[in-house]
Amino acid sequence: xxxxxxxVLCVVxxxxxxxxxxxxxTVAPLEFSYTADGRLNGSSLFFGQKIFYWHVANAFWLFGAxxxxxxxxxxxxxxxxxxxxxxxxxxxxxxxxxxAMVLATGSVWAKVAWDTWWNWEPxxxxxxxxxxxxxxxxxxxxxxxxxxxRIAAGMAIFGMVGVPFIYVMVGEDSHPKAGSEGxxxxxxxxxxxxxxxxxxxxxxxxxxxxxxxxQSTRAEREVRELRERGLDLGxxx
Amino acid sequence: MSLLRQxxxxxxxxxxIELRSxxxxxxxxxxxxxxxxxxxxxxxxxxxxxxxxxGMLWVTIAFTGTIALGRAFDRERENDTxxxxxxxxxxxxxxFLGKAAAMSVLVLAxxxxxxxxxxxxxxxxxxxxxxxxxxVVTLGAVGISTVGSVFAATLLKVRSRDVLLPVxxxxxxxxxxxxxxxxxxxxxAKIPDLDRATYWTSFLGIYDAVFLVxxxxxxxxxxxx
Numbered sequence: 001x002x003x004x005x006x007x008v009l010c011v012v013x014x015x016x017x018x019x020x021x022x023x024x025x026t027v028a029p030l031e032f033s034y035t036a037d038g039r040l041n042g043s044s045l046f047f048g049q050k051i052f053y054w055h056v057a058n059a060f061w062l063f064g065a066x067x068x069x070x071x072x073x074x075x076x077x078x079x080x081x082x083x084x085x086x087x088x089x090x091x092x093x094x095x096x097x098x099x100a101m102v103l104a105t106g107s108v109w110a111k112v113a114w115d116t117w118w119n120w121e122p123x124x125x126x127x128x129x130x131x132x133x134x135x136x137x138x139x140x141x142x143x144x145x146x147x148x149x150r151i152a153a154g155m156a157i158f159g160m161v162g163v164p165f166i167y168v169m170v171g172e173d174s175h176p177k178a179g180s181e182g183x184x185x186x187x188x189x190x191x192x193x194x195x196x197x198x199x200x201x202x203x204x205x206x207x208x209x210x211x212x213x214x215q216s217t218r219a220e221r222e223v224r225e226l227r228e229r230g231l232d233l234g235x236x237x
Numbered sequence: 238m239s240l241l242r243q244x245x246x247x248x249x250x251x252x253x254i255e256l257r258s259x260x261x262x263x264x265x266x267x268x269x270x271x272x273x274x275x276x277x278x279x280x281x282x283x284x285x286x287x288x289x290x291x292g293m294l295w296v297t298i299a300f301t302g303t304i305a306l307g308r309a310f311d312r313e314r315e316n317d318t319x320x321x322x323x324x325x326x327x328x329x330x331x332x333f334l335g336k337a338a339a340m341s342v343l344v345l346a347x348x349x350x351x352x353x354x355x356x357x358x359x360x361x362x363x364x365x366x367x368x369x370x371x372x373v374v375t376l377g378a379v380g381i382s383t384v385g386s387v388f389a390a391t392l393l394k395v396r397s398r399d400v401l402l403p404v405x406x407x408x409x410x411x412x413x414x415x416x417x418x419x420x421x422x423x424x425x426a427k428i429p430d431l432d433r434a435t436y437w438t439s440f441l442g443i444y445d446a447v448f449l450v451x452x453x454x455x456x457x458x459x460x461x462x
Contacts (some may be wrong), residue, residue, distance in 0.1 A: 077458040132408040139404055145394045151405070154459045158384065158409045161451055163445055165412040228316045 070160025121171030247335025
């Protein structure tokens, strides 16, 4: 079963992605609105809004990965079972990729909507900060030697607990709102299908990548442990 | 002996070492002075001081704080006294609390030297609400020392600890620096905005409380020797 899981996930994700491409570019309407007196709203984005379908989908799973890493780090510290550390490490690696996508697509959005590539807009800042925590985590894993797993686990937990503080800190902003009155909840009929299909495609893609990454991290660790055991027993030199 | 008294003993031990050698205090105060001097060259216009001085103050605290943390824990590494400290018949919590308390005092002491220097050399209006400013700087020093002590202790045996400590700390401490800078900015503004200062000070207080609890829990799991 697990042998086919990743390829199947990849195929389904690819199909969903292609279908969402079709929906995004041919079915979903262009984004524009009218003001109360019937003129075209100045904040209409038209074609530029299309990046939203990937930006938000990536952002969803960036946050998902941060919490996956934080929670599995807690379990790792409590149980000392290195398998949980593999999960944390694997999801952070994938989250760095997704975070880079969020920042890049967010920049494109900022250029279209606010005519600047980067404006320290709060939600953008928040994503950048989270992403920096994750990159710091990866650096620790690489350079902190034998105790890297513990230090990195601590960092993931602190990073996860810091998320609400960053959220409050960035406060009110010009970013499209999230939540019940947000853009996602008030999407037009033609846009909603395209959006959720895109979210699903990236979720499956995210899961496939994370499984692969976690498996390779675990394999690396097991090889390392075997080698150490071999050295201890004098089988290896 | 209660936990707090044990923590107090450990903190006092650290502070007494520091008072005798004055190594960290002397070098950090000098370093802070140099930083303020560099700021005065890089921001030569008097008319931007009100806007720039909160940032200068918190950059000084961030830089001196991380270097002091690294050095203070290096001391425990040199004679492998950290192991002795962890083996001693006191709870790990007391070790952590003592370390963090001593570090808070050191970071705060350096910050309290930086404030008058910034006020004197850059003519910054830092003394208008000095009570509130000292409160927020104290909270900042406590926050840096709490999170910093956890990671400085775990990095003790790591070769690249000097570079890794800021790599770990700064992303995690950004909310603290933002809250500190916002409070300071509200206090030194032409028309001081005390409501905003109170809001960010309490934000910092909650941040400190949450991370202190988290550090207390995590220290035992992270520092195993």
